[in-house]
Amino acid sequence: MKQHALNQLRVKSIGIDTYRENIIYMRSDCYICISEGFTALTRVVVVHKEKTIVATLNVVTSNILSHEEAGLSEIAMRNLAVKDGDIISISHLKPISSLHDVRAKVYGEKLNDAALTRIIADVTNGLYSDLELSAFITASAGDNLDIDEITGLTKAMIDSGTKMRWNTKIVLDKHCVGGLPGNRTTPIVVAIVAAAGLTIPKTSSRAITSPAGTADAMETVTSVDLTPEKIREVVAKEGGCIVWGGSVNLSPADDILIAIEKALDLDSKGQMIASVLSKKKAAGSTHVVIDIPVGKTAKVRTEKEALRLEQYFKEVGKSINLTVDVLITNGSQPVGRGIGPTLEAMDFLAVLRNSKNAPQDLKQRALTIAGALLELSGKVKKGEGETNAKQILESGKAWDKFYKICIAQGGYKEPRLAKYKKEIVSHAKGTVTEIDNRKLAKIAKLAGAPKSPSAGVYFCSPLGTNVVKGQTLFIIYSDAKGELDYAFDYLNSINDVIKLQ
Numbered sequence: 001m002k003q004h005a006l007n008q009l010r011v012k013s014i015g016i017d018t019y020r021e022n023i024i025y026m027r028s029d030c031y032i033c034i035s036e037g038f039t040a041l042t043r044v045v046v047v048h049k050e051k052t053i054v055a056t057l058n059v060v061t062s063n064i065l066s067h068e069e070a071g072l073s074e075i076a077m078r079n080l081a082v083k084d085g086d087i088i089s090i091s092h093l094k095p096i097s098s099l100h101d102v103r104a105k106v107y108g109e110k111l112n113d114a115a116l117t118r119i120i121a122d123v124t125n126g127l128y129s130d131l132e133l134s135a136f137i138t139a140s141a142g143d144n145l146d147i148d149e150i151t152g153l154t155k156a157m158i159d160s161g162t163k164m165r166w167n168t169k170i171v172l173d174k175h176c177v178g179g180l181p182g183n184r185t186t187p188i189v190v191a192i193v194a195a196a197g198l199t200i201p202k203t204s205s206r207a208i209t210s211p212a213g214t215a216d217a218m219e220t221v222t223s224v225d226l227t228p229e230k231i232r233e234v235v236a237k238e239g240g241c242i243v244w245g246g247s248v249n250l251s252p253a254d255d256i257l258i259a260i261e262k263a264l265d266l267d268s269k270g271q272m273i274a275s276v277l278s279k280k281k282a283a284g285s286t287h288v289v290i291d292i293p294v295g296k297t298a299k300v301r302t303e304k305e306a307l308r309l310e311q312y313f314k315e316v317g318k319s320i321n322l323t324v325d326v327l328i329t330n331g332s333q334p335v336g337r338g339i340g341p342t343l344e345a346m347d348f349l350a351v352l353r354n355s356k357n358a359p360q361d362l363k364q365r366a367l368t369i370a371g372a373l374l375e376l377s378g379k380v381k382k383g384e385g386e387t388n389a390k391q392i393l394e395s396g397k398a399w400d401k402f403y404k405i406c407i408a409q410g411g412y413k414e415p416r417l418a419k420y421k422k423e424i425v426s427h428a429k430g431t432v433t434e435i436d437n438r439k440l441a442k443i444a445k446l447a448g449a450p451k452s453p454s455a456g457v458y459f460c461s462p463l464g465t466n467v468v469k470g471q472t473l474f475i476i477y478s479d480a481k482g483e484l485d486y487a488f489d490y491l492n493s494i495n496d497v498i499k500l501q
Contacts, residue, residue, distance in 0.1 A: 007032060009070040011048075011077070011086045018073040020259055021130050022046075022055035024090070025064075025071030032090055033059070043093040043129055046072075048080045054093055054126050079126075098122045099132060105139040113152040120156035124253045133260045137268065145270030147312060151319045153270065157278035158320065161252040162228065164201070164284040166235070172200045172373050173285040175276050177292050177309070178210070179299030181441045182459070183335035184344040185291075186214045187242055188351050188366035191402035192392045193373050194240030200373070201235045203245035203283050209262045211444035211456055215244035216341040220453050221349070223410030234408040241405060251278040267299075273312050277322060287323045289372045291365075293331025297437040303328065325376050327368065333435045333463050336362035340449035340456015342415040343477065349415075352399040361462070367393065418447075418454040418477035420484045424491065425470050430500030432465045439497045440474070446487035447478040455479055461498055473498055 009032065014025065024046055026033055038044065040059040045052060055076055065071055070088060072080065082088065098118040105111055111119075119136060122128060128136070145153065174189055186202060193200045204214035204224075215224045224244040226234070231248065234241045246255060254275045261268060280288050290313050292306045293299075300306050310326040317324035336347035336359040350358035351366065370393075371385030380388045392398050406412040440457055448455030458475040461467060476491075478484035491497065 007036075007089045007091055008087050009090065010068055011082045011084060011088055012065060012069040012071050013077060013084050014064065014071040016071070016073050018075055020075055020256070021073070022053050022076040022079060022126065023058055023073040024055040024076060025058050025060050026090075027065050027067055028059045028061055030067045036092065041129075045091045045093050046076070046080060047089045047091075048082050048086055051080050053079050056129050093127070096122055096127050096132075102132070102136045102139065105144075106135060110146065111149055111152065113155065116149065116152040117156045117159070120153070120160050120253045123256055124160040130260060133257065134264060137257060137261050137264060137266060137271070140271055141266040141268045143269065145268070147315055150270040150273050150312065151316050153274040154278050154281075154316055154320060157251045157253050157274055158281050161282060162249040163282050164228065164231075164248070164250070166199060166201065166284045168199045169286070170198065170377050171284050171286045172198055172288070172377055173202060173280050173283065174289045174291065174369055174373060175280065177272065177276070177290065177299055179295070179297075179437065180293050180331050181211065181334040181339040181437055181444065181457070182337070182344055182347065182362065183293070183365070184212075184214065184217050184338070184348050185335070185362065185366040185369055187218060187348045187402060188363070188393070188398065189370045189373065190240045190242050191352060191398040191405070192366070192370040192389050194238060194405065195392050195397040195401035196374060196379060196388070198239065198374075198377055198379060199235065200240040201231060201283060202240065202242045203248060203250060203279065204242060205245055207450040208258060211339050211441050211449040212341045212344050213450070214242065216450040216453065217344040217348070218242050219244075220342050220345045220413075220415040222406035222412055226409060230409075234405065238401065238405045238408050240401070241409060243409065245279060245283075250282040251275070254278060269309060269312070273309070273316055277313070277316055277320065277324075281320050281322055285322065287373070287376045288317070288325070289369055289376060290324060290326045291329055291369060292326060293329050295331030295333070295437070296434075298331030300331065323376065325372055327372060329365065329368070331437075334437060334440060334459050335359075335365055337459050338456060339440060339444040339459060340447070340477070341453040342417060343456045343458055345415040352393070352402050354394055354396065354399070363393075416454055418452065418456075418479045420478045420481055422476045422484055422488055423472045424474050424476065426461075426467045426473050426500065427469065428500055429468050430466075432461050432463050432467065432498055433501045434496070434499040435463065436497050439494060443476060443487050443491055443497070446483065446490050447476050448480060448483045452479045452483070455483065467500065
């Protein structure tokens with residue numbers, strides 16, 4: 001894209017983190033703003049050598065910038081590959097044609113495959129601002145996408161990024177729709193399935209609003225930021241991997257949409273199904289088990305809602321040649337004891353090592369999912385999957401496979417607990433009858449998780465626990481005294497994290 005010299009400014013790094021949105025800062029009285037008629041929130045094209053981004057303009061009225069300078073947010077500087085003093089060119093962004101499709105959806109029209117393909121292509125190419133993304137997400141929220149639209153969205157998202165291929169007929173994967181603190185079954189499941197001689201290249205996410213994602217927990221013990229070539233090498237050698245999906249560009253539009261959806265706190269079942277299945281298909285999976293926990297403070301609140309999701313997952317899966325099995329599970333409380341990357345890693349390591357103090361609920365849930373995958377693959381008979389999975393785990397084969405996967409991914413290290421901790425004790429005698437998953441997760445985040453991997457909550461009072469006054473209900477861990485105090489202050493401001501009767 002050729003630009004006139006008059007459209008050029010010199011880059012100044014001003015150290016502003018705007019998360020994932022490209023922002024450019026220019027003086028209101030600089031000659032480009034005046035000549036081009038740029039105003040605040042104008043979307044502009046920014047070019048440096050062979051790189052091009054679309055950025056949102058923030059207008060500066062102070063002397064932080066000179067007339068010849070433009071500031072860029074940190075993400076914009078990375079995406080454009082520039083440094084202080086580099087010259088950039090700025091021009092108008094042409095109208096985005098797919099926004100007509102978004103407006104049609106806002107007014108209740110059904111989107112066909114071509115419209116959804118246009119939208120996702122423009123989203124992937126960075127043409128949408130967060131405001132425009134919000135419009136699309138809001139128009140698609142709730143039950144506003146029918147099964148045809150969910151299928152079309154899934155296919156468009158698959159085509160938006162990298163597609164991995166494997167030299168085997170059966171490629172397995174699993175996913176939990178979320179909403180439960182802990183629940184770090186993936187490392188255990190992958191180790192069991194790979195030890196059974198099957199292929200399971202697991203790409204996982206980092207946390208967006210939770211205290212930990214699978215990639216965050218795995219990163220406390222091994223490398224997860226692998227190239228596609230390295231992933232293929234690990235899988236060829238060990239049959240499985242557990243890596244960060246963001247490093248391989250699978251369904252990249254999904255990561256963009258999820259970030260906005262979470263910020264808006266909107267629940268779109270259609271987008272969630274498209275998100276999950278597009279990444280599984282793009283990763284080369286052929287058979288997937290979906291875990292849907294149901295509980296009062298889980299993501300899915302009722303069994304009726306779970307059954308509807310099950311139907312949609314299977315229908316959309318069939319349309320993209322993906323065999324899907326669904327498990328509807330108990331989502332009334334945290335799974336395992338750890339909430340936060342290191343604490344969750346300690347849980348799954350204890351299960352893999354067959355430690356006497358390993359959390360049995362995490363072990364059982366992992367065995368159920370691994371057993372379902374073994375049966376789905378056809379390797380074992382229906383009804384015998386869990387027994388086979390248990391034999392592989394308790395024989396030590398799963399731990400041996402997990403360790404080898406870690407070595408292949410870059411090495412193994414033991415996770416480390418945070419420096420500071422505070423025990424939260426019961427002020428009364430009684431039996432634990434209800435647990436607020438969301439409040440526990442927030443306490444872990446306020447303590448520093450997942451940015452501080454060793455921060456979080458160690459939970460030791462599951463449902464049915466008989467406690468006495470002064471007994472420890474959970475422990476808050478933090479690497480900073482201030483964050484520990486912050487989490488404790490929040491705890492003191494709320495009620496009913498754990499209910500006793």
